[in-house]
Amino acid sequence: MSTPTATAPAIRVQGIEKSFKDLQVLRGVDFDVAAGSIFALLGSNGAGKTTLVRILSTLLKADAGAASVHGFDVVASAGDVRESISLTGQFAAVDEVLTGRENLVLVARLRHLKNPGGIADELLTRFALTDAGSRRAGTYSGGMRRRLDIAMSLIGNPPIIFLDEPTTGLDPQARKEVWQTVKTLAGQGTTVLLTTQYLDEAEHLADRIAILHEGTIIQNGTLAELKRLLPAATVEYVEKQPSLEDVFLALTGVTGPTDAAAAAQTEGEKR
Template sequence: MTAAAVRVAGVTKSFKDLRVLDGVDFDVQRGSIFALLGSNGAGKTTLVRILTTLSKADAGTAVVNGFDVSEHPAEVRQSVSLTGQFAAVDDVLTGRENLALVARLRHVEQPDLIAEDLLARFGLTGAGGRPASTYSGGMRRRLDLAMSLVGAPTIIFLDEPTTGLDPEARREVWRATRELAAGGTTVLLTTQYLEEAESLADRIAILHRGRIIADGNLAQLKALLPPAKVEYIEKQPTLEEVFLAIVGDEGKAAA
């Protein structure tokens, strides 16, 4: 087993004449939140697909939980879970039934007990008997994350998990992600939101045009810029801050 939960070295991937990944290198330490930050088309999802054995690299090596993704794909799949940009939730089933179904599909013992435990862990016990179609965006994402934890994977890949969510729902996902890492789960997060990477990640790698152009913790990345010029200005609240201040606890209770 390697010391790192994920190790990527020289990974390249092209689709016909389009080079999507061009020699990507980085490590993800166990129990940490690692953010892969980049704009649309930077290659984030392609890289996640390679790391989760859904696609093959043209060159380079990728090791996940000590297993080479090309040589031992089955072992990799057993130790990871993937949550994509859209929640993989069955709207007809209740939250409890969604979780129990995934547990049965993964041949986990006592699926009903697992479902109850995860509902409690993600604050969904009260909504467990309701169809998922009645859930808010944040609740659906929390249910999706709970489903990802069935079978106790050691590494979770979150591919732009807050795309399309409102500010409150996005913060619900952030809280759940922090709790995953606090429990020892390694999280590799892809995002195009700078605030998300800054709020969550222990380390951030910036992927641009298929290459990692910066990699480090927030302080290290800020040190790449010239010293800040001190100016005194009146800070105006952002629209997001205004929204959250007005909605407050009432909006959270409605979810």
């Protein structure tokens, strides 16, 4: 297995098209993803996000166009692509009968890695699951299950990870846990391609955001670049009330007073 040049994009997508019978799902998709970055593919249900991820992970063949992952063509070098990636779907793929540690050990053994127990213990520590490692995964909360799922996908240290709508169905606290996990991964050099339909998720996590609409990328840029597409807002003082999420997190004791509420209070005092 050869190593691509360091300057090449971790993921390159050029003119990808895909149809299912008379339904054209992807109509010529183009984008690059820089190594070590978080790239969010933002779109509504049915926009083609999962179809594109399946093409990039070699589970589906495109009708036209080309794509490379970690320097390898997804068709000509599918085996090398699969060695370079990990794919985490919309729902956690953990064995709920096994403990968290047993899930990790199982995957390490399936990958024929040395010291599967040590690998499992290191990942439990890395994902703050050590205390729950001996418990059956079926007893885990949604956020814990998703963290375990991501930990399992990282066994073997893949340089690129695809997260297909990773926070679907999670409560606010669990979503924040997954967000922190994703940011930590990127901070350690892993390239993350994240698909989501949640605007706040893309805004919070992504280095770059591509908006997929009706099978094409209609905009691609940083958050600041996308915001500049609209006219500047008129600045007016409005007392900001806490959002429902602020209230929920404060009442459940997950966080202290939210930044937004504190900022609004401070601004009001200045006025």
